Amino acid sequence: MNTNRQHIIVIGAGPAGLEAAATLGAAGYPVTLLEKENHTGGKLKSLHQLFPGFRPAYEVQNYLDGRLEINVAQVITNADVISVTTENGKHKVILADGQSMNGDIVLIASGFQVFNAEKKEEYGYGIYENVITSPDLEAKLKSCDPLTSANGTTPRKIAFIHCVGSRDQKAGNVHCSRVCCITGVKQAIEVKMQLPGAEIFNFYMDLRMFGQNFEELYIEAQQKWGITFIRGRVSEIGENMDGTLQLKAEDTLSGRPMKMNFDLVVLLVGIVPARQTLAIGKSAGLALTSGDFLAASDAQLSPNKTTTDGIFITGTCREPLSIAETLTDARAASVSIIQYLNERQKKSECI
């Protein structure tokens, strides 16, 4: 390893941070990976099976952890970054416990947070027991306990609501979260596998099946699993006396309003910028996108570079991405950092 090489600090050990740290470590750079939780993996850690192929999430987690073990010098957990400042070209990363660390390069990979569904009062999350979110359902599926309604009975009618907190000006988010359509299809199939007798309805505005094998999974949901897709955004959910839920939407393709009763409703919550990431971005003087994600200096040509020299961004802190896209982005960010350091080295040699 070249000891002259520059010290790189990666913030966040989710899929993005793990892949970037391993890639940069393998290229010989000293890397420190800071993670605020006591474990690595980020959101991946709480997923059950991944779209579109139902691969167990732990397989990807094990791969990432394994790669990291071989390639990286230092992983620090319980390291909660609150700000990043820059002085004389050196970056200082400050933790919540008051400690700090200096680096030549900082790569922010601090991910996203899910939309807080309680903000959409008309859907009753946090008020009606049988309204849950997609991460709630993911946790239930992961636990391998049988899926039940709040009163312990087996749900027979289940609805998935798309675009909860995304594409919604009132919720303050204009952007599409990209992964929730395919998550809705994946989870609908998983529920149907577990409860073959259940009727499942997905309410959507547009189905965005952009990825490899996404459209195929949608077709499978219709043809093999008999899941019904209704094109209409749910306007409100109310609770019946018996705890079941009444849902209102327009079936726009038939042009008529409809109401339906369900035993369980799953809200496909969107990907939104994490509050703490915004604070870090602010401390480092970074620009934000129109949707308040961390912005690149040029979204097309250098998506991982920021407007501050030496600070890079990768993964879902910059836009909603699937895991496959996140990993690709992390490798792209790594190449971008290596190029940047090589150029800087050349310049300093010239002087």
Add this chain to the structure above:
Amino acid sequence: MKDWGYSILKGRQIDIENNDFSISRFVAQHEPSFKWCIGCGSCTATCSAARLTGFNPRKINLLIHRGETTNLAEEISKCMLCGKCQLVCPRGINTRNVIQNIKRALNNCHAL
């Protein structure tokens, strides 16, 4: 040419090249958010008039955008201007003001 034994019913087709867009233009001018609709149906789902009659605010807006305004005055009279639709619109459209401007456009018909 082969004679298939039937002809296309002209009256069913949306004749977008020849339709009259004066109402659409008037509404868009006075309430620009009229143009932001993505046809999600939330307004119709929540509309009290839609539950009881065949009234459908989403469809009315769409038809006006296409220049289809037959029976518009009768349809729009079913709206009670309660404003519920506005509370649920994900595009933040001022749906109530849209309807008021449709009414204005209809009243001003001769001036258009």
